[in-house]
Amino acid sequence: MGKPTGFMEYERETAEEQPPIDRVENWNEYTKRMSDEALQTQGARCMDCGTPFCLMGIEIRGTAAGCPIQNVIPEWNDLVYKGHWKEALQRLQMTNNFPEFTGRVCPAPCEGACTLAISDPAVAIKSIERSIIDKGFENNWITPRIPSSRSGKKVAVIGSGPAGLACADELNQLGHKVTVYERADRPGGLLMYGIPNMKLEKDVVERRINLLCQEGIDFVLNTEIGKDVSPEVLKLRYDAVILCTGAQQQRSLRIEGSDAIGVHLAMDYLTGVTKSLLDSNLEDDQAIDVNGKDVIVIGGGDTGADCVATSIRQKARSVYQFGKHPQLPLKRTEDTPWPQDPNVYKLDYAYEEADAIHGADPREYCIQTQKIVKDSKGRVKELHTIQMEKLLGEDGFHYFKEIPGTEKVWPAQAIFVAIGFEGVEKELPLQFGVKVSNNRVKASLKDFKTNIEGVFAAGDARRGQSLVVWAIKEGRAVAANVDAYLAAEVCK
Structure with a gap:
């Protein structure tokens, strides 16, 4: 992938940053965009390494190794190197619902697992990822994807953080009608209120939320399940409920x-x-x-x-x-x-x-x-x-x-x-009758089901405090299992 000798010819380069003495006077993102030419050079550094560990996405002794959502990084690095930006975007979107978030706030375990990083600075994967998605929005390559048909099934997602948004996005594209409930006055969870503007400007979050709305997802704000709407009512209204409330109990x-x-x-x-x-x-x-x-x-x-x-x-x-x-x-x-x-x-x-x-x-x-x-x-x-x-x-x-x-x-x-965080706020899952163990909602890793029929859990609520990229992975995985559950219900 990339230029066969690129890793020997080019040095690692990342996005320029606004000088600290200047950026503390504002609340804007402090990183600047790299030029297309510089990014193509960085893409050229990606080695034809045979086994790309950057995308393996596992945990070693509790620490991430490679990309948890298995982004096929060498492929879009190669496409950027060749100047095929639109194709790079298509490849990136096959595995990542929200590259504009991970490209800004992810600590990039993919770079730690880059083969080049054994002896030299890693490929600038994070900078390339962010530039691909930003260029996609700037060139209007990203437009609403309206599902061609609807299944007739309704799903409620509680929590609009990265896990909730990812599973809502996936289920909506599968044809199910999805409603996301959020107790705050704006959707986005920690993306909106937990991460400062300097790292993630909120118009980036709002842009994605608006796109999801155009694609058919409903957001109900200022609504706390268990207080404004009871779990019993929710289970009657929807064919499945997914708890994506995060691990918000602070120590x-x-x-x-x-x-x-x-x-x-x-x-x-x-x-x-x-x-x-x-x-x-x-x-x-x-x-x-x-x-x-x-x-x-x-x-x-x-x-x-x-x-x-x-x-x-x-x-x-x-x-x-x-x-x-x-x-x-x-x-x-x-x-x-x-x-x-x-x-x-x-x-x-x-x-x-x-x-x-x-x-x-x-x-x-x-x-x-x-x-x-x-x-x-x-x-x-x-x-x-x-x-x-x-x-x-x-x-x-x-x-x-x-x-x-x-x-x-x-x-x-x-x-x-x-x-840090102790884990999930227990009141809501207990109102659903869902079991909580070790300050986490007890849900199977195999199918994300809780002990209550039709109620699932994903993200930090299930796995504990973690990275945005792990939340996206969980959201995608729970969506696939909820889709299978709804299909099985139809066949009964």
């Missing part, structure tokens, strides 16, 4: 002072800012504002990084992000062998911005928060920490040990807790 901080005014869950902060930005360009005073405040983000993941970037745009006085693990290695280590996605140190967009504005990477490693101190009015005043060291025990497991004498007091007027 809270359970330490002294965590109830102080100014301590917020990270997703509440990000959602509020995005909603205010969309509703009023941040003029309605409905979002948490950290202007002039000392901000501390507890949790070392991507959600925490998004809080850092958002705080910087709100002109926080200082921003730090606390993580309990050591700094990651600069290169792939033996515990993440190829083709597993390498767990290595990266200076992501938020950290580049913090360095540009405040003069340093905001991350603090191997740090444990001991307590939060309030002022006389119950507001957060400061945060107390101690450093830790990560040790390997005789049992083969790692543990953390506090280092005496490393205690420190940090001034803080805003703290954002970004320590």
Whole structure:
């Protein structure tokens, strides 16, 4: 695939980014489009490697290896190299419902599994994918696909995140009438409110939602199943119900002072800012504002990084992000062998911005928060920490040990807790009578069925917190099984 000697002739190149010092003054996506010529050169780097591990899509010790939805990456790389953009789009759409989302927010495990990445920088797969779909919309190659016939079957999808949208898209194209229920005022789930505009502008999400509407999918907003509509009514109205509610139960901080005014869950902060930005360009005073405040983000993941970037745009006085693990290695280590996605140190967009504005990477490693101190009015005043060291025990497991004498007091007027998600919000599945196990809706991986007839589950609600690309895979898979279930019902 690509030019046979391309990987030896050309260096890896990715999309240019707006300089950090400039982009913190706006809420726009910070990456720019590459030229067609540059992208064709990048496509030429794809090797004729025989076994393309980039598309195998498996998990190795809980980490993705290759593309979970099995995008046939070498094929569209080759088509881009040859300048056949429309054909590349057709090939991409055969496996991916929403390349405009994955091309922006996916961490690209496909690149970690690229054969070229064994010894050299990987093919710029993510940049190529995004450009293919963007060019498709710009050239009006993407138009509504209206099903030629309808099955007469009705399906309700609860939740409009990537899993819900993917299964709705698939079932609609199979001829079933699909209604998506969303409790928020806009569809898109975490794509709309959980991921900041800097990474995914919302007109990109709205463009896809509008297309799905034109294709025949109905969206019912501001409607919470279990409160506004009962599960019993829903099961009577529809031939199948699919729970795609995500894993939205955030982990809270359970330490002294965590109830102080100014301590917020990270997703509440990000959602509020995005909603205010969309509703009023941040003029309605409905979002948490950290202007002039000392901000501390507890949790070392991507959600925490998004809080850092958002705080910087709100002109926080200082921003730090606390993580309990050591700094990651600069290169792939033996515990993440190829083709597993390498767990290595990266200076992501938020950290580049913090360095540009405040003069340093905001991350603090191997740090444990001991307590939060309030002022006389119950507001957060400061945060107390101690450093830790990560040790390997005789049992083969790692543990953390506090280092005496490393205690420190940090001034803080805003703290954002970004320590992950416990799992699904249990109230809704329990109202359906669906079993919940290990904070996940219990549904078969084979057919996505729950213990209740006609009720299915997919996405983070079923598998736990994961990537957008895994949610799309789950949505596509549950749709195929629901279609088989509806066909079997017709034959009874």
